[in-house]
Amino acid sequence: MSERKFICVSCPLGCGLTVTLEDSGEVLKVDGNTCPRGESYARSEVKDPRRVFASTVRVKGGKLPVCPVRSRTPAPKGKLFGIAEAVAELEVNAPVKIGQVLIHNVCGTDVDIVASRDLAAV
Amino acid sequence: MSRDIDVLIIGAGPAGVAAGIGARREGAERVVVLERDWDLGGILQQCIHPGFGLRTFKEELTGPEYMHRFIQQAHDEGVEFRTNTMVFQIDKGTNTVWTMNKERGIEHMTPGAIVLTMGCRERPLGAIRIPGTRPAGIYTAGTAQRFVNMEGHMPGKRAVILGSGDIGLIMARRMIWEGAEIEGVYEVMSWPGGLRRNIAQCLDDYGIPFHLKTTVTKIHGRDRLEGVTVAQVDDHMTPIKGTERFVECDTLLLAIGLIPENELSRMAGVEIHPVTGGPVVNDLLQTSDPKIFAAGNVVIVYDLVDNVSDEGLIAGANAAKYAAGKIPADIRRIPVKGGENVRLFSPQYVTGQADTTIYMRVTHPVEQACRVFAEPDLYSQRLRYARPGEMNEVRIKAGQITPDIKEITIDIQPV
Ligand SMILES: Cc1cc2nc3c(=O)[nH]c(=O)nc-3n(C[C@H](O)[C@H](O)[C@H](O)COP(=O)(O)OP(=O)(O)OC[C@H]3O[C@@H](n4cnc5c(N)ncnc54)[C@H](O)[C@@H]3O)c2cc1C
Ligand code: SF4
Numbered sequence: 001m002s003e004r005k006f007i008c009v010s011c012p013l014g015c016g017l018t019v020t021l022e023d024s025g026e027v028l029k030v031d032g033n034t035c036p037r038g039e040s041y042a043r044s045e046v047k048d049p050r051r052v053f054a055s056t057v058r059v060k061g062g063k064l065p066v067c068p069v070r071s072r073t074p075a076p077k078g079k080l081f082g083i084a085e086a087v088a089e090l091e092v093n094a095p096v097k098i099g100q101v102l103i104h105n106v107c108g109t110d111v112d113i114v115a116s117r118d119l120a121a122v
Numbered sequence: 123m124s125r126d127i128d129v130l131i132i133g134a135g136p137a138g139v140a141a142g143i144g145a146r147r148e149g150a151e152r153v154v155v156l157e158r159d160w161d162l163g164g165i166l167q168q169c170i171h172p173g174f175g176l177r178t179f180k181e182e183l184t185g186p187e188y189m190h191r192f193i194q195q196a197h198d199e200g201v202e203f204r205t206n207t208m209v210f211q212i213d214k215g216t217n218t219v220w221t222m223n224k225e226r227g228i229e230h231m232t233p234g235a236i237v238l239t240m241g242c243r244e245r246p247l248g249a250i251r252i253p254g255t256r257p258a259g260i261y262t263a264g265t266a267q268r269f270v271n272m273e274g275h276m277p278g279k280r281a282v283i284l285g286s287g288d289i290g291l292i293m294a295r296r297m298i299w300e301g302a303e304i305e306g307v308y309e310v311m312s313w314p315g316g317l318r319r320n321i322a323q324c325l326d327d328y329g330i331p332f333h334l335k336t337t338v339t340k341i342h343g344r345d346r347l348e349g350v351t352v353a354q355v356d357d358h359m360t361p362i363k364g365t366e367r368f369v370e371c372d373t374l375l376l377a378i379g380l381i382p383e384n385e386l387s388r389m390a391g392v393e394i395h396p397v398t399g400g401p402v403v404n405d406l407l408q409t410s411d412p413k414i415f416a417a418g419n420v421v422i423v424y425d426l427v428d429n430v431s432d433e434g435l436i437a438g439a440n441a442a443k444y445a446a447g448k449i450p451a452d453i454r455r456i457p458v459k460g461g462e463n464v465r466l467f468s469p470q471y472v473t474g475q476a477d478t479t480i481y482m483r484v485t486h487p488v489e490q491a492c493r494v495f496a497e498p499d500l501y502s503q504r505l506r507y508a509r510p511g512e513m514n515e516v517r518i519k520a521g522q523i524t525p526d527i528k529e530i531t532i533d534i535q536p537v
Contacts, residue, residue, distance in 0.1 A: 007326075009323045012426060012512075014319035051323065054170050054184055055296075063160075063161075066273070068170035088300070098187065098190055116184045116187050
């Protein structure tokens with residue numbers, strides 16, 4: 001058996017979680033969470049840690065030179081820098097609509113990169 | 123006398139947009155929000171990371187996504203917006219509001235009620251005298267955030283962050299994702315300024331060192347920043363000799379706190395609280411001038427935008443009531459007092475007209491089970507801990523405010 005500790009980042013409370021693991025790596029129990037989201041966060045943090053990625057892409061002919069984007073769903077933590085590079089290479093044309101998919105299945109993660117604001121053309 | 127505007131709102135950040143919605147829903151005919159920027163949304167335009175609106179929308183949105191939803195609601199409710207419009211004066215007494223706009227020139231208006239929602243700004247370098255030179259490369263974290271997220275410029279390649287406010291933590295991760303290096307985050311206090319989850323997901327995730335009780339004691343470089351000296355501090359915040367260390371960097375980001383933006387409030391003659399730095403308000407979010415209301419970070423710096431929007435809705439609704447003559451002038455005002463471990467709180471008066479939430483921060487962390495309460499016997503809630511970086515709330519129902527209550531005391535004490 002072993003223990004792992006981390007902070008739940010699912011909401012601003014930031015509960016301190018303790019996960020007890022069997023030798024096989026299976027989760028035995030989760031302590032310290034205030035709500036069920038903490039338990040599922042702990043389980044995914046042990047098996048497949050994920051984070052929402054947020055950055056900007058360059059925009060041609062927009063009211064601003066860049067437009068904010070996000071991963072629609074959390075992306076594998078280990079792939080974040082690869083995703084950052086893919087996003088940095090992208091340039092899109094204004095106008096951009098909020099929710100518009102800018103990269104499908106980024107880095108083969110099944111996660112889409114979408115615009116997170118409307119940006120009008122000049 | 124015919125009146126043009128019923129409720130005039132200054133600033134179209136989350137507080138101002140919500141105030142517009144609140145005022146229209148309360149029946150105000152003409153509700154106008156003035157904004158100096160070309161676009162609506164306030165600071166949230168540049169907060170492109172997720173973390174907003176979990177309580178309101180049951181999902182974590184980025185700042186622009188959160189504002190998008192509120193702005194749409196405001197349009198649907200018939201709130202009018204005027205962008206590129208700077209308010210530069212509010213006359214004391216008459217409450218005439220003066221604005222400047224490139225096309226419309228200088229105008230003035232005297233509305234039925236005013237809501238102040240100008241937000242806050244960051245404490246600059248001048249607020250914390252550091253010896254040394256003043257080269258390029260020193261920014262407040264929020265300025266850097268605007269550069270990166272709205273203007274597409276990186277402030278530098280290797281940065282040191284002074285202060286552990288949330289904006290600094292968020293910018294540490296942001297710059298890492300853009301390929302920069304963050305040498306470390308230095309905090310003079312013995313506890314972090316920002317939320318624990320931001321320490322976890324912005325620093326720990328990327329192995330960025332976080333130094334408590336440590337500060338920058340000198341700035342080096344002639345034209346461009348070349349480095350800083352950091353040193354540990356003792357309990358009196360004096361640098362400890364022998365702990366100094368030179369750190370090479372081309373960028374220094376300051377995340378050393380926010381101050382409510384109240385030049386206009388002062389001009390208008392509104393009483394400003396010496397500790398919060400924002401207007402003194404009652405639970406209707408009415409200032410010392412009955413016609414002027416205030417909400418959001420202009421009043422007290424909140425942690426969560428959900429609270430800012432809530433307060434905006436309340437201030438807008440009450441401003442609409444005032445404009446319609448529905449708030450009596452001789453309203454009861456029961457003063458709220460902060461106990462031993464309370465650094466600041468808002469509102470400072472309770473009227474008992476509606477249910478209310480008092481927001482507060484402790485002076486010192488309490489790292490054990492404790493109780494947040496309001497005397498006489500109005501509220502009590504157990505907490506696992508209380509920390510200056512995380513606001514606490516006291517909730518009081520209108521019906522609890524009986525005629526015998528003369529004063530309310532709020533505090534947090536270990537149990
Ligand atoms: C740099 C920075 C970054 C932040 N990042 C985060 C974050 O990541 N997460 C978080 O939860 N909170 C963050 N905050 C806190 C954030 O400010 C609040 O959550 C929220 O934006 C406050 O809303 P508000 O409406 O009170 O103020 P603001 O959003 O600041 O809006 C005020 C508006 O008033 C306008 N205004 C001011 N003066 C005038 C005038 N004289 N005439 C016309 N218009 C005027 C401004 O242009 C602005 O649009 C940040 C704050 C700052 C300063
Ligand atoms: S366990 Fe629940 S309450 Fe605690 S931080 Fe996670 S989501 Fe928030």
